[in-house]
Structures are given as structure tokens and as C-alpha cells.
Amino acid sequence: MGKLIICFLLIGSTFLACKKEDVNTDKVLLETQPTPYTLFIPDGLPVMVFPNNNPLTIEGIALGKKLFYDPILSGDNSISCGSCHKQNFAFADSSLQYSIGINNLVGTRNAMPLFNLGYQGKFFWDGGAATLESQVIAPIENPLEMHENLTNAVNELNAIDEYKLLFKNAFNIEVIEIAYVMRAIAQFERTMISGNSKYDKYQRGEEGIEMSDQELKGMQLYVDMEKGDCNHCHVLGSTFSDFVFRSTGLDSIPVDKGRGLITLNTFDDGKFKTPSLRNIELTAPYMHDGRFVTLEEVMDHYNTNFHYTTNLDPNLANSQKGRMNEQEMQDIIAFLKTLTDYEFINNENFKNN
Amino acid sequence: MKNLNLFSSILLKLVVFILLASGCKKTEETVQETIVKETGTVNLSISNTVDGIPVEMNQLIYTNTAGNLYSVGLLKYYLSNFVLVKQDGSKEVFNQYELIDAELSGSGEILLADIKNGTYKSIIFNIGVDSLRNHKGDQTGDLSPQNGMIWTWNTGYIFLKHEGSYVNSSSENNNLMIHYGTDVAFTTVEVAIDDLVIEGNSKKLKLAFDLNKLYSSPNQVDFNDDDNMQSNGNSDLLWISRVRDNFNDSFIFKGIE
Numbered sequence: 001m002g003k004l005i006i007c008f009l010l011i012g013s014t015f016l017a018c019k020k021e022d023v024n025t026d027k028v029l030l031e032t033q034p035t036p037y038t039l040f041i042p043d044g045l046p047v048m049v050f051p052n053n054n055p056l057t058i059e060g061i062a063l064g065k066k067l068f069y070d071p072i073l074s075g076d077n078s079i080s081c082g083s084c085h086k087q088n089f090a091f092a093d094s095s096l097q098y099s100i101g102i103n104n105l106v107g108t109r110n111a112m113p114l115f116n117l118g119y120q121g122k123f124f125w126d127g128g129a130a131t132l133e134s135q136v137i138a139p140i141e142n143p144l145e146m147h148e149n150l151t152n153a154v155n156e157l158n159a160i161d162e163y164k165l166l167f168k169n170a171f172n173i174e175v176i177e178i179a180y181v182m183r184a185i186a187q188f189e190r191t192m193i194s195g196n197s198k199y200d201k202y203q204r205g206e207e208g209i210e211m212s213d214q215e216l217k218g219m220q221l222y223v224d225m226e227k228g229d230c231n232h233c234h235v236l237g238s239t240f241s242d243f244v245f246r247s248t249g250l251d252s253i254p255v256d257k258g259r260g261l262i263t264l265n266t267f268d269d270g271k272f273k274t275p276s277l278r279n280i281e282l283t284a285p286y287m288h289d290g291r292f293v294t295l296e297e298v299m300d301h302y303n304t305n306f307h308y309t310t311n312l313d314p315n316l317a318n319s320q321k322g323r324m325n326e327q328e329m330q331d332i333i334a335f336l337k338t339l340t341d342y343e344f345i346n347n348e349n350f351k352n353n
Numbered sequence: 354m355k356n357l358n359l360f361s362s363i364l365l366k367l368v369v370f371i372l373l374a375s376g377c378k379k380t381e382e383t384v385q386e387t388i389v390k391e392t393g394t395v396n397l398s399i400s401n402t403v404d405g406i407p408v409e410m411n412q413l414i415y416t417n418t419a420g421n422l423y424s425v426g427l428l429k430y431y432l433s434n435f436v437l438v439k440q441d442g443s444k445e446v447f448n449q450y451e452l453i454d455a456e457l458s459g460s461g462e463i464l465l466a467d468i469k470n471g472t473y474k475s476i477i478f479n480i481g482v483d484s485l486r487n488h489k490g491d492q493t494g495d496l497s498p499q500n501g502m503i504w505t506w507n508t509g510y511i512f513l514k515h516e517g518s519y520v521n522s523s524s525e526n527n528n529l530m531i532h533y534g535t536d537v538a539f540t541t542v543e544v545a546i547d548d549l550v551i552e553g554n555s556k557k558l559k560l561a562f563d564l565n566k567l568y569s570s571p572n573q574v575d576f577n578d579d580d581n582m583q584s585n586g587n588s589d590l591l592w593i594s595r596v597r598d599n600f601n602d603s604f605i606f607k608g609i610e
Contacts, residue, residue, distance in 0.1 A: 054491070130508035134490035137498050138505035150499045178499050182491040262507050264587050 034059040034170050042195035043204050046238060048118040054133060054183045056190065059170035064188025066166070067181060069352040073153050074146035076102050081139065081185070082352055084111045088345050090279035091115065091192065097290035101145040108144070109256070110290035113283045115194035115344060116276060119239050125272045125288040126258045127245060132189060136182040150178045157181070194278050194344040202338070203237065211338060218335025221328050228302075228324065228332050232315040234277045240339065245271040246313040249306035250287060258288065270311050281340045295336060299329040390553025392467045395437065397476070399453060399461035400607070401428060402561045408455050413518060413526075417568040419575035423519035423529055425564065428455035429502060430513035431495070435465055436477040437549070445469060450482060452495040452502065453562070473549040476558065480600050481512030481539045504534070507585070512538055515564070519576045531582045538584065538593050542601045549609055559607035570602035 034057035041048060050056060067073065069082045084099040085091040091114035093099045098107040109125050117123075117132055129135035139145040140153060157163045157176045167176045170184060201209040211219075223231040234240050245259040247270040254260075254270030262268070272288045286292040292301065303324045306316055324332075344350075401408045403415045403425075413424040435447040447465050454460040481487070482496065488508050490498050502511045513533040521527045549556060568574040572595040582592055 124506075128507040129505075130488035131490070134488070134505070134508040137490060137503075141505050150501075154499060177493050177497055179491040179493045179497060182498075186491075261585070264585075264590065266587075 032169075033172070037061060037191075039191055039193065041193060042200065044200045044237060045116065045193065045195040046119060048190065050118070050190065051131070051133070054186060056187050057170060059166070060184050060187040061191055062188075063166045063170045064184035064186070065350070067185050068188055072156050073140050073148055073181075074102055075148040075152075077156075078102050079146060084139075084145075085114050087347075087350055087352075088282070089113070090194065090282045090341075090345060091350075092283040095284060095293075097285050099145070101142070102147050105144045105147075109288050110285060112275065113279060114189060115192045115278065115341075116239055117192065118190040120243050122243075122273070126262050127273055128262045132186040133179075133182040136185045137178065154178050154181070192344075192350055194341040196343040197278065197341040198338040199335075200341075212334070214331050214334045215338050216335075218331035218333070221324070221332050222335055226320075226323060227328060229315060229319055230277070230302075230332070233274045233313070239276055240278050241274045241276040244274050246274055247271045247309055247311040248287075248302070248316060249309050249312045250289075250291070250301070252307040252309060254309065254311075256289065267311060270309060277336060278339045279341055279344070281337045282345065295333045296329070299324070299332065303329060390470075392469055393551040393553050394555045395465040395468055395549070395551070396555065396557045397435070397463040397465055398557055398559045399432075399463070399604075400559070400561045401453070401455040401461065401564070403564045405561070405563065408564065410456055411517075413520070415565065417565050417574070417576075419568070419573050419577075421519045421521075421576045423576065424517040425455065425515065426517040428515050428564070429453065429500075430562075431481050431502065431510060432463075433479045433482060435463070437465065437468060437473045438475045438477060438543075439471045440474050440548075443471075445473075450486065450495050452500055468551050470552050471550075473546070473551065475543050475545050476560075477541060477543045479539065479541050480597075481534065482510040483539065484536050486510075487536060487539070504532075504585075509534055509536070511584075519580065521580070522577045527576075527580055529576055529580050532584055533582070533593065533596055534584045535593065537590065538597055540597045540600055542604050544604050544606050546606045547609055557610040559610070561605045561607050563603050563605060566603040566605070567596065567599050570599055572596070572599055574599075 037056040037058045037060075039048060039056055054060075067081075069080050071077045071080045071083075073080065079102055084093040086094060093111035097110060099111045100106055112125065120132075121127075123129035123132060123135040124138070129138055137150060140148050141150065154176055157167075163176065164174075167173055167180055167184075171180045173180060198209060198211065202211050219236070221227045223236055225232075230236075233242060233244065233246060235242055245268065247254070247258075251270070257269045259271040259273075260266060260269035280286075280295065284293060284295075286295070286298050292298050302316070302319075304321050306312070306321075308317065408425050408428065411424060411426050413422060415423050415425070417423065430453050431450060432453060433450045435449060437445040437447075439445075445465075445468050449463070449465075451463050452460070486492070486496065487510055490503060490505070490508055492498075496510070498505070502514065503509070504511060511532050511534045513531070515529070515531040517529045518526055519529045544560060546558065549558060574592065574595060579592060582589060584593055
């Protein structure tokens with residue numbers, strides 16, 4: 001009888017021994033995952049596609065926002081991304097032509113505003129950054145901007161328990177690497193959606209939203225190929241840009257080669273990314289080098305002052321100089337001001353807190 | 354009771370037999386592997402040399418065929434996507450990206466695992482990072498931007514970095530900076546090797562990367578023409594193509610152990 005019991009015990013323990021390993025394997029797979037986040041896109045903007053290796057999560061976005069406003073990413077811990085990308089200017093840099101980095105060094109191009117970035121393929125005025133994630137490290141390393149060594153930045157973050165926990169929660173990692181800093185900031189930036197301007201609300205037929213006669217006239221002139229002809233590049237509605245690189249004839253010989261510096265193709269010399277016209281009222285000065293202080297100067301450029309350069313955009317090359325009068329240009333400016341999104345610049349989700 | 358005793362005795366023997374014969378599945382696999390192994394490993398070992406002698410860092414003692422006396426303060430480069438080619442032309446492919454740093458012992462030791470048994474006659478690999486991975490900065494490990502081998506203003510990896518000093522034609526000591534990269538710089542080399550026989554075992558395959566070959570064979574590079582080669586202008590396309598064509602001769606088979 002005793003032997004029989006031993007037999008059953010042996011059989012049982014054999015199964016148990018094998019099963020125990022399986023249980024352990026299951027445990028490894030049951031790690032906590034970050035919480036997926038569904039981004040709300042207002043009517044009028046297209047569907048946004050996210051990179052497979054960097055989907056939005058609540059933990060990732062919150063971490064990205066903290067990093068965006070943390071001067072720890074600069075060489076002397078004095079400035080953050082938010083120092084030159086300010087929410088009340090649609091995340092452009094106040095009225096400065098060129099932003100000022102650590103050690104008071106001055107940049108070479110006008111800081112771009114930040115919104116609706118998930119619709120764009122390449123970043124910077126010249127498109128040098130291939131992805132939004134890749135963009136993140138350029139201003140961190142640039143000697144004229146935050147001038148920080150990436151290894152230093154990561155070492156500083158790894159020395160802070162709070163950051164180690166936040167990175168673990170967002171990406172399930174024990175040691176912080178710069179790749180995850182890039183992903184977190186890109187996640188936060190993709191949530192910066194601007195689509196609630198007066199124009200958007202008018203298009204959606206929201207109650208109590210009226211556009212003045214001048215604003216409506218301006219919209220008509222915006223698409224009129226004999227007048228503003230803005231629509232070819234800054235497509236009306238949606239993102240208000242096709243983000244293509246173009247020369248707008250700013251100089252007879254380009255001072256800054258722009259896109260040409262990236263592609264090494266002379267065909268691209270003097271070309272820059274067509275920016276969105278959303279929030280344009282807030283993002284002065286204008287052009288890649290911030291040469292124009294007012295929208296009136298910009299209108300004068302497109303109406304009469306542009307140069308017939310080698311790579312001048314064909315739409316502009318075929319436009320009649322002086323095709324608009326003062327009133328028509330004022331009407332277009334009135335329309336452009338309906339693209340200011342006050343909800344965006346006051347959105348608590350993007351504020352430094 | 355006697356019958357029961359006999360029954361339990363048989364049952365015990367049966368259980369012991371089953372345990373021995375089957376056991377847990379894991380044990381079974383281990384037993385099988387030691388009997389027949391269909392794959393082996395290659396420890397690829399790459400040494401960094403100048404004229405066949407291992408590189409000494411920060412010594413102004415090397416002379417290239419253009420007559421430039423120069424030093425190596427930093428030498429780092431990417432090798433990727435290794436391929437071992439069998440006698441019959443069939444290939445074993447390893448999708449790996451490896452950063453070699455001449456200053457770090459062990460960085461040239463690359464493990465190629467699970468290689469099918471057979472006789473291999475050459476190794477193929479790329480210099481740099483292929484265009485799929487070259488324009489994507491948020492990567493980890495050897496491709497992490499923390500390695501200082503990426504241009505951030507124009508997303509792309511620096512395939513090879515040689516920094517140091519040299520004595521220019523006016524006998525002055527100048528800085529030397531060679532940052533080789535961009536998609537046009539990407540290239541593939543094939544190195545013929547003695548018969549590398551894999552029969553479930555581990556072999557060491559030794560190659561040398563020779564810096565003076567990189568600056569001479571077949572195209573001579575004179576640092577006096579350009580001592581700050583950054584791969585960021587139209588004029589750089591010429592030196593990039595000249596250096597690119599020198600990589601094949603720069604990797605030399607050194608033996609199998």
C-alpha cells in the first residue's frame with residue numbers, strides 16, 4: 001500500500017515539476033504595459049498615422065511633456081524645448097527672429113511653431129530630420145541651441161529615481177536610453193493638435209460662429225488663382241500646407257541653400273518647407289529667416305517683391321506681379337487671422353505645470 | 354495484499370521507466386543536441402591595423418602613401434548585415450549592426466550564431482547602415498545616437514569616423530577629421546577566406562581592417578587636399594566615392610582558428 005502511495009506521489013510530482021516551469025513563463029509575459037491613448041482629432045483634420053514602434057500611451061505622453069519642459073536636456077540645465085517653443089505663440093519663439101541658446105549664442109533660422117506635427121514627414125525648414133523622433137536630438141546637441149551631449153543627458157536622467165520610474169512605466173525599460181527620450185517627446189508633440197480656429201468652427205457650422213464679409217472675401221481671394229493663389233501650396237482647410245519644399249524667390253541668389261544642404265542637389269537650393277498657415281497671426285516674424293515682421297510684408301513679397309530665381313516655384317513664377325491691390329491683401333490677412341486657434345494656445349494639456 | 358504488492362511494485366517500475374524515458378521535454382532536447390548538432394558558430398574577430406601592425410592610439414607615427422604623417426585619436430565604424438557564403442553559393446545571413454571602436458578591446462569581436470554546417474569560402478558585409486535604418490534616430494544598442502555616430506541636423510549615421518592629427522605640406526600639425534557617411538557612401542565588401550568548415554562547432558574567423566589601405570588602395574587620399582571631410586557638401590561626393598572604393602581592399606583575411 002505504501003509503495004502504491006509513493007507511485008502516485010511520484011506521478012503527481014512529475015507533473016507538478018513540469019507544470020511549475022510553465023507557470024513561471026506565464027509570469028514573465030504578464031509585465032505591466034503602458035495604457036494606450038486615443039487622440040481626438042477634430043472634424044476638418046485628417047486621420048493621423050502613428051509609427052508602429054511608438055504608439056501613443058498616457059504614460060509616454062506625460063513623460064514627453066515633462067521632458068519638453070525640463071532644462072535637464074540642455075548643456076548647463078538652463079533651457080528646455082519650451083524655452084524657444086512657447087504655447088502662447090503656437091509654440092514658436094515669441095517675436096525673435098532667431099532663438100537664443102545656452103551661452104547666449106544665436107541660431108540661424110526662425111524657430112518653427114509646433115502643432116499638427118503627426119501629419120508631416122520631415123522636420124526643420126530644410127527637412128533634415130527624417131522623423132519626428134529623429135528631430136528631438138538635433139536641438140539638444142546643436143551648439144547654438146541646447147548644446148548637450150546625449151550621453152550626459154541620459155546619465156543625468158538615469159540618476160533621478162522619478163525619471164527611472166516614469167520611463168519604466170512608459171516603455172518598460174530599466175535603463176534610460178536616448179531613443180526613449182526621443183519617443184516620449186515625439187508622443188507629446190503628436191498630441192499638439194490645432195483644429196479649433198474660428199475658420200474650423202465656421203466650417204463645422206458651429207452655433208454662434210460668424211465670419212465677417214471681409215474674412216469671407218479674403219477666403220475667396222486666398223483660392224483665386226488670379227489673386228492670392230495661396231491655395232496651391234497652403235491648401236485651404238485641413239493642414240493648410242502640403243509641406244513640399246519650395247523656393248519663394250526671397251533672394252536672387254539664395255543666401256541659405258535650405259533643402260539643397262540636405263539633398264546636395266542644386267535643384268533644391270533655396271528651397272524650404274511650406275509651413276502651415278494655421279496660427280500664422282501668432283508666429284511672426286515670417287519666412288525661414290524671420291525677415292518679415294508683419295503679414296503685410298509677406299503679402300507684399302508674394303504680390304510684387306519676389307525674385308525670379310532659378311528654382312522659383314512654378315506657381316509663383318507664373319503669377320502676375322502686382323495682381324492684388326492693398327484692400328485685397330488686407331482682406332486675405334483678415335481671413336488668415338481666422339486661423340488662430342485660441343483653444344490650442346490655452347489648452348491645459350500642453351501647459352508647463 | 355500480495356497481489357496488491359506485486360501490482361504496486363510493477364507500477365513503480367513502470368513510473369521509473371516513464372520518467373527515465375520521457376522526463377520533461379527540455380531535458381530531451383539537451384540530450385539530442387549533444388548527439389547531433391546541425392549548426393555552429395563563428396566568432397568574427399576584426400583587428401584594426403596600419404600597414405599590418407595593430408593601431409596605437411594617439412601616436413603620430415603613421416605614414417600613408419601620399420606621405421602624410423598622421424595619428425589615430427579615434428577610429429569607429431559600422432559593419433552590418435554579415436553574409437557567409439558556402440562553396441555551392443548558398444548563403445547564411447545575419448541581420449546585425451555592429452559598431453567597431455578601435456579604442457575598445459573586444460568591440461571587434463562579433464558572434465555569428467546558428468550557422469548551418471558546411472564549408473564557407475567568403476564573408477560579405479556592409480560598411481555603414483542601410484537606407485532603411487540610416488534615417489531613423491530612435492534606435493538602441495550599437496545604433497544608439499549616444500554613440501556619437503549620427504548627424505542630427507540631417508538624420509543619418511556616420512559610417513566611419515577617423516579623427517586625429519597630421520603634419521601638413523607646410524610641416525604644421527593640423528587636426529584631421531574624417532566623417533564618412535550618407536546613403537551614397539554605403540557599400541558592400543566581400544573577403545575571400547580559407548575553407549571555413551562548420552560541423553556543429555565554433556570557429557574563430559580573423560580579419561584585419563587596415564587604415565593605410567583605406568587611404569591608398571586603389572585610390573590615394575591626401576589629407577592636404579581636405580583634412581576636414583564631413584560628407585555634407587557637393588564637393589564631398591568625390592572623396593566619398595574614392596574612399597568607398599577602397600573599402601574592399603581594406604579588409605584582409607588573417608586566418609581561421
